Amino acid sequence: MLGECLENVRLTTPLVHNITNYVTVNDVANVLLACGGSPIMSDEPEDVADITSICGGLNINIGTLNKRTIEGMYAAGRKAKELGHVRLLDPVGAGASKLRTETAVGLMKEVEFDVIRGNISEIKTLALGSGTTKGVDADVADAVSENNLEEAIAFVKRFAKDVKAIVAVTGAIDLVTDGDKCYVVRNGRPEMGRITGTGCQLSGLTTAFAVANPDNKLEAVAAAVCTMGLAGEIGYANLKDGEGNSTYRNRIIDAIFNMTGKMLDDGAKYEVR
Amino acid sequence: MLGECLENVRLTTPLVHNITNYVTVNDVANVLLACGGSPIMSDEPEDVADITSICGGLNINIGTLNKRTIEGMYAAGRKAKELGHVRLLDPVGAGASKLRTETAVGLMKEVEFDVIRGNISEIKTLALGSGTTKGVDADVADAVSENNLEEAIAFVKRFAKDVKAIVAVTGAIDLVTDGDKCYVVRNGRPEMGRITGTGCQLSGLTTAFAVANPDNKLEAVAAAVCTMGLAGEIGYANLKDGEGNSTYRNRIIDAIFNMTGKMLDDGAKYEVR
Amino acid sequence: MLGECLENVRLTTPLVHNITNYVTVNDVANVLLACGGSPIMSDEPEDVADITSICGGLNINIGTLNKRTIEGMYAAGRKAKELGHVRLLDPVGAGASKLRTETAVGLMKEVEFDVIRGNISEIKTLALGSGTTKGVDADVADAVSENNLEEAIAFVKRFAKDVKAIVAVTGAIDLVTDGDKCYVVRNGRPEMGRITGTGCQLSGLTTAFAVANPDNKLEAVAAAVCTMGLAGEIGYANLKDGEGNSTYRNRIIDAIFNMTGKMLDDGAKYEVR
Numbered sequence: 001m002l003g004e005c006l007e008n009v010r011l012t013t014p015l016v017h018n019i020t021n022y023v024t025v026n027d028v029a030n031v032l033l034a035c036g037g038s039p040i041m042s043d044e045p046e047d048v049a050d051i052t053s054i055c056g057g058l059n060i061n062i063g064t065l066n067k068r069t070i071e072g073m074y075a076a077g078r079k080a081k082e083l084g085h086v087r088l089l090d091p092v093g094a095g096a097s098k099l100r101t102e103t104a105v106g107l108m109k110e111v112e113f114d115v116i117r118g119n120i121s122e123i124k125t126l127a128l129g130s131g132t133t134k135g136v137d138a139d140v141a142d143a144v145s146e147n148n149l150e151e152a153i154a155f156v157k158r159f160a161k162d163v164k165a166i167v168a169v170t171g172a173i174d175l176v177t178d179g180d181k182c183y184v185v186r187n188g189r190p191e192m193g194r195i196t197g198t199g200c201q202l203s204g205l206t207t208a209f210a211v212a213n214p215d216n217k218l219e220a221v222a223a224a225v226c227t228m229g230l231a232g233e234i235g236y237a238n239l240k241d242g243e244g245n246s247t248y249r250n251r252i253i254d255a256i257f258n259m260t261g262k263m264l265d266d267g268a269k270y271e272v273r
Numbered sequence: 274m275l276g277e278c279l280e281n282v283r284l285t286t287p288l289v290h291n292i293t294n295y296v297t298v299n300d301v302a303n304v305l306l307a308c309g310g311s312p313i314m315s316d317e318p319e320d321v322a323d324i325t326s327i328c329g330g331l332n333i334n335i336g337t338l339n340k341r342t343i344e345g346m347y348a349a350g351r352k353a354k355e356l357g358h359v360r361l362l363d364p365v366g367a368g369a370s371k372l373r374t375e376t377a378v379g380l381m382k383e384v385e386f387d388v389i390r391g392n393i394s395e396i397k398t399l400a401l402g403s404g405t406t407k408g409v410d411a412d413v414a415d416a417v418s419e420n421n422l423e424e425a426i427a428f429v430k431r432f433a434k435d436v437k438a439i440v441a442v443t444g445a446i447d448l449v450t451d452g453d454k455c456y457v458v459r460n461g462r463p464e465m466g467r468i469t470g471t472g473c474q475l476s477g478l479t480t481a482f483a484v485a486n487p488d489n490k491l492e493a494v495a496a497a498v499c500t501m502g503l504a505g506e507i508g509y510a511n512l513k514d515g516e517g518n519s520t521y522r523n524r525i526i527d528a529i530f531n532m533t534g535k536m537l538d539d540g541a542k543y544e545v546r
Numbered sequence: 547m548l549g550e551c552l553e554n555v556r557l558t559t560p561l562v563h564n565i566t567n568y569v570t571v572n573d574v575a576n577v578l579l580a581c582g583g584s585p586i587m588s589d590e591p592e593d594v595a596d597i598t599s600i601c602g603g604l605n606i607n608i609g610t611l612n613k614r615t616i617e618g619m620y621a622a623g624r625k626a627k628e629l630g631h632v633r634l635l636d637p638v639g640a641g642a643s644k645l646r647t648e649t650a651v652g653l654m655k656e657v658e659f660d661v662i663r664g665n666i667s668e669i670k671t672l673a674l675g676s677g678t679t680k681g682v683d684a685d686v687a688d689a690v691s692e693n694n695l696e697e698a699i700a701f702v703k704r705f706a707k708d709v710k711a712i713v714a715v716t717g718a719i720d721l722v723t724d725g726d727k728c729y730v731v732r733n734g735r736p737e738m739g740r741i742t743g744t745g746c747q748l749s750g751l752t753t754a755f756a757v758a759n760p761d762n763k764l765e766a767v768a769a770a771v772c773t774m775g776l777a778g779e780i781g782y783a784n785l786k787d788g789e790g791n792s793t794y795r796n797r798i799i800d801a802i803f804n805m806t807g808k809m810l811d812d813g814a815k816y817e818v819r
Contacts (some may be wrong), residue, residue, distance in 0.1 A: 026569055042610065044610075096324060100320065194306045196302035246303050250793045251793070254788060296571050338590060339589065339614065340592070515801070520796045
């Protein structure tokens, strides 16, 4: 059950090393604390191997990459692979620039991620070597919908098999697959797209869930995706008159803080295909 | 009407490339989403040309500049100029250090900004080559007030003409001018100065407004300034007992999220001189 | 009285130069504004000497250090020492990596800090040259408790004498000492550990308090520690149903914003040993 995956995070306090962008890093840290994990950030090439060694997982997000931090990503990724730690890639903006696409592709080869989480445009870029990423948001033309669901599932399964990773494509409908089984998740609210960094937060959360559930990573990633979506629903329901996206951000993290395994089991909306 | 400038942002979702400081960057992103725009951040010299190419505007803020990001600012600025994109400069701390003053002056020459937005001490530094910037806040002695308004308007108009840009000087009274017309804006609350980054947020917002109103940039900048000030008033009115500057930050962004063109037209307090 | 130390911050608006991590920097800035101080951030080696010169104090936090910012820390520290400004070190993660430990130790020698503020694992690392820092949180085995209080006080006093600094060790029980007198503070809530950056915020706050109370630094540091803990208690009491760590963060900063000297005097829980 997905709820147990959440409870395992709370029981084991996984320490997650994040090399992430400076836009949403504070929210990533607070989401990790909200779910029961513990965050640490370090991106200096000379610091990352020591730091990742004391962690259980590594979350690499290329949202505000630079030459120095890219070097840090490779160094941390290699060390985490050597130690058998969980490794997650969030290829923010892959397809929007040559440097981002090349960095994501290069890291995939070298680090061999356990989990790749992005929007559909980013994942298409990684799968096809091209994409139509509109900034850091998915292109509308790419979006997974009820109309193209069958085809989208087949595409994501194929990519997951190719890269030997669990792939989570998030959007209005979320897909989580290891190439065989695919969780189709229908939690969440469209208003979450009006907050910066819900994707980045989910990547941190997902890393913690995967670390805390080593024998059950696919279900753990699906549980993280459902947790974020359900928190988006609860947070939205908790909004008061006059509140908007800035308070909504807080209410989503608060909802994760207060979520129990039972709440997640009751609120998760998914099917397995 | 100013309200139409806001509505145009919501209708066109301008994508804004921000090279901004790491202190307030998350709020800048959420303000851009609140007003209906879409933010992307990138400061690596090898990444910025690609990123700015897919955007409509570029917001450069020197609040935590370093040698690498300065190079990124020049590269992005040149590309945005080549493409005819809206370019805004927020010269945070110009006058407080040699590096900041020189960077702001150098960027102005090279990038030829459409809009320059700062506090009066920063603008005086750019105009006179010297200033009395007290950290990142304006010096009290410089402040625009009802007593020196005439003189301040003349000064800002002259500077705008000299640099061929729209200049927005924000403080207790805001001035927005293209050298001919000057909007004198009296929205806002003094308590906004107790939140970090309301100026940075306004710079992001202003860029989005200018991109969405290409034939009407002066009015668009005035509309952005009124939007921020009005949101400060609404957010303040929404504060509950025991709330302070941290919650106030959220309530201001929330107010922008919920603002309509009509609300802006009804609430904007300005005269044209 | 501690309340007077807070009132002195509000009366003098100390300008604090922060070289701090990008995870919690926004909260550090808002806490400084909440208490009545004024923050400025700058970490570029060529910028820091100018910036620190116009400030009253320097807050160095190594939470996301890199080669360039380490150079900035040394340059700023040397300048601040030359000018006789208040200098505070927050050795985030000392003991968790070689680079962090060496940087903290090297800065201590070169900069001669007035105040060092960290958790017990970090302070043990600095004192003993080794530690068991678990990421950025203190190791449970190290924690100061009623059982080992006597021993912990003696240890911290000895370290403070050795390094000729005021040392603040924060945790469930906080210790603040100059080597002779030791304030034992019992304000705060365990839930503060579920928010990222309450330690970083306290370091910013402490710098402002020390700047505003030049003849009374030990009491000023104790006042800052009590202010943070008391704000944690007030913020917690102000939490509404369904709120969690993200909103709690705001409510703590709000509580500092609204705190008076009298509230601090009434709410501070400490003894001097």
